[in-house]
Amino acid sequence: MTRTTSPRAQHFDTLLVANRGEIACRVMRTARRMGLRTVAVYSDADANARHVRKADEAVRIGPAAARDSYLRVDAVLKAARRSGAGAIHPGYGFLSENADFVTACAEAGIVFIGPPATAISAMGDKSAAKARMEKAGVPLVPGYHGDDQDDALLRAAAERIGYPVLLKASRGGGGKGMRVVESGEGFQAALDGCRRESQAAFNDPRMLIEKYLTQPRHVEVQVFCDTHGNGVYLFERDCSVQRRHQKVLEEAPAPSMTAELRREMGEAAVRAAQEIGYVGAGTVEFLLDSSQEQDSRFYFMEMNTRLQVEHPVTEMITGQDLVEWQLRVAMGEPLPLAQDALTITGHSFEARLYAEDPAQGFLPATGHLEHFGLDLAGAGLDPTQVRLDSGVESGDEVSMHYDPMLAKLIVHGDDRDQALATLNRALAALDVRGVVTNRAFLQRLASHPAFRAAKLDTRFIEHHHVDLFAVHEPSAEDYASAALVALDRLGRESKSDSPWDRHDGFRLNADHRIRVGLNVPKATAPQSPAAEPIVVDGSRPHEDAPWRFDLGGTTLSANLQRLDGDAVAITLDGHRRRLQARLDGDTIVLADTQGETRLDWLRADAVDHGHHEAESTLTAPMHGTVVTLLVEPGTPVEKGMPLMVMEAMKMEHTLSAPADGQVVSFHFAAGDTVSQGEVLLEFAADE
Structure with a gap:
């Protein structure tokens, strides 16, 4: 598929990566292979981080908090000028979908590795994006995408759509500002929580509401467009296995896809990209109604105007380096391949390794990584079939300030069964010590009979909670x-x-x-x-x-x-x-x-x-910040009633009463930073 635009030939020899962790390291790997000089930026918390050590040059941009460093447009541009960088790759998260940042780069004469600001704005406002997709003939989930944000109107819209509904931040992404509401009774509390998260993460509290499909699969299509009028899709990924609406296991191609459905979804994705004048790598996300697959019922959910975390599985099955494609398109070159030259070879999985404790509700974890490695030799793995994209190494510190994802384990096989067997073997060989991770939970997911049978939907973890969280009794x-x-x-x-x-x-x-x-x-x-x-x-x-x-x-x-x-x-x-x-x-x-x-x-x-051990649910379960106190001291409460809300690693966590009783006093106020294990409040249980 093609469209007409004016080519932009913009060559550069120095690339600044305005991000951190595994994506910064991954972008630098391709950039250096292409002969580009690489520049890292870092906060005080990341002064000795792996991405800083891997770069040719690194520039400090501020204190630990992301809002004071990685989210500061002026600091990033100052670092680019200081280092002589002619281009900036935003990675994902932080400034990657910030239209103002793209405009500022253009005004500074710096190439932004990504789409134009107009395309980001078009998809960044999810409500407006729905209207444009409807115009382009892309199927939509029933919902409310209007500007009127009155509480009563939103509640009425939810009633009209029919519960369960999904509340989503209008400018959201990554599961932030998103909640499933099962009934009208919990609507207001969910709305208030979503708005707080959305305001904190995106500086925009607006919400949209969609019908929550009870058995949907999350299938997304990788698209690429250049400045010469070309647009292609590099097939699809299934990202159905999620927790808190954040992906955990991804695979490509999606199981049970017919050639016809693949073509229909791919062409719809390219239409969506071309509708907004897209350039570069993007992902169009769809919900596929798993109860209606025979009717090919799929619905547009959103478009991520950046490279996705799970892009390596697409690279594995296509043999293409998507970061190289990004850089070449940004230099004004045409797409390396046309649609009919793109093929699928084998199957690939990606498992996201998080510093978190699944047994404690996936609470984020911090600490010192005593050891981090993948024992390929011990597991008898073929290094050409296994890839570890990591933002950490042995000896690094895992901070409370950023997303808890440490690395991505990616595998490839001739077919799904072979790739899944390799994934399980590689997960067993992944050795992480000193920080709690979800490694064992990932293996329970990947070895579950329903996952092996590709019986997938976005509530997979919820449906199989008993099996996935069963306590293993050693023999x-x-x-x-x-x-x-x-x-x-x-x-x-x-x-x-x-x-x-x-x-x-x-x-x-x-x-x-x-x-x-x-x-x-x-x-x-x-x-x-x-x-x-x-x-x-x-x-x-x-x-x-x-x-x-x-x-x-x-x-x-x-x-x-x-x-x-x-x-x-x-x-x-x-x-x-x-x-x-x-x-x-x-x-x-x-x-x-x-x-x-x-x-x-x-x-x-x-x-x-x-x-x-002094067990107490009244201590901070992780490092974080107090968001709000939900009760007044002296107010009688029942066991399980929410007492306060903490925020850590971009997510909110509600702490509840351990028994019937009352809060005598809170030890912290909203906005205070607390460390894991600190006593948060004095609680008096009823006799």
Whole structure:
């Protein structure tokens, strides 16, 4: 498909990336391959971040808070002038869809790697965008997209559309300012919360309302347009698996897509882009009614006028570097390929690794990354089929100030089954220590029978919540395997060959004997009562013999062999399994394609802190900022009633009463910054 515009030949040799984390590193990788000099910008919190270390040059742009650094147009442009950058790549988030920033770049004579300001404005206001898409013949979800934002009118619109409805920030994105409302009873509270998030994230509290489809798939189409009148689609991605309306697992191509439906959606996406005079990489997002697939019912949701987080799966199946396409289009070149030259090869998945705790409602986590790596050798993975786009390395700090995504794990296979098997193996080989992540949760998602069968919709996690959040009860084999790992570590801790330095049960002229204490980590099942430790008694007649483990009446013959990387072969009563085995502090982690087992190793020289935990839901669950206090001190409240709202990593979190009682006093006010673990309020429970 083509349109008529005037080419813009704008060459540059220095590129500033106005972003941070994994996307900044990813853009720099392609830019340097193309011979461009790269410039990073950084806040005080990111002075030693990975993207700063990877750049040829870096410029400080302000304090830690994004509004004082990465969102400051003047600071970014000053950095570009100071470094001599002729172009700016915005990545995604921050200023990537800020039309004023694009205009400011043009006025400064700097090339913006992205669409013109008019295109961003056209799609940035989602209500106005719906009207333009309707004009272009792109199907729309029933809803309200008007300018009148009166509470009563919005409530009436929701009643007319019919519950459940989806409240969305008019200028939203990334799940910010978005809530599902199941009934009129919860409408006002949801509206107030969405407006606060929207105002904080986009400086615009306006809302739109859409019918919430109960079984939709989220299928998006990658489009590309140049300044020579060419427009193509690089096929589709399925992004249905989400939490809090943010994507978790993505894949390309979308399962169960017919050639006809792919063409219809692709052509509709290109029409949407051409309607607004688009240039560069963009993504048109659709809702596909999974209950009506035979009728090809799909609806325009929104267009992201930038590169998407999940663009690597498209690169994997097409063999194209989309960042290179962006840079070449920005230099005035035509698109590298026409539509009929684009093909799909194989299947690809992307898993987003977040610093968050799924067991605690996906609360963001912070801390020091003691280790971060992907053990390709230990897992026996083909490095050409696995890609890790990361914004962090071992030793980095995970800050409270930014989005909690640490990295993206991308895999490719000849078909969906092969790619999914590779994803599970790669997730088991992903080693992150020091910060809580969703790695194990991603593996539970990817190995779930419904996901393997491609039975997808945007409420997948909700539908399968029981399975995905079930507490894993370790088996006797798990305890025995963990005990072997502990003994292997003890053996390697010996300072010399002297028997007096050995810690692994060695005895002169007698059977080797040792006891290993193990327990399920409290964090694995925070609501469950503390379990009694399991003691594994082990013995063997000599060093080359297998261990004999006694676990409360169960006896196992056990042996461990170290393989490449962190991989071990564990043999229990003649059954040999290959596992990834590592220690995260004193927690033994065992992972394979079936999932993960974590057991605390209660070393004889360690202090058992389990009995000293002071549990309280009245402490800050993460670093963040107090948004609002919802009750007055002294007001009687019931268990579960919201008491206050905190904001961390761009998302709001409501803290509720732990019991019937009353708040005696709040220790913080709206706007205050609090650290994880700080006592937020004094609460008096009813007798």
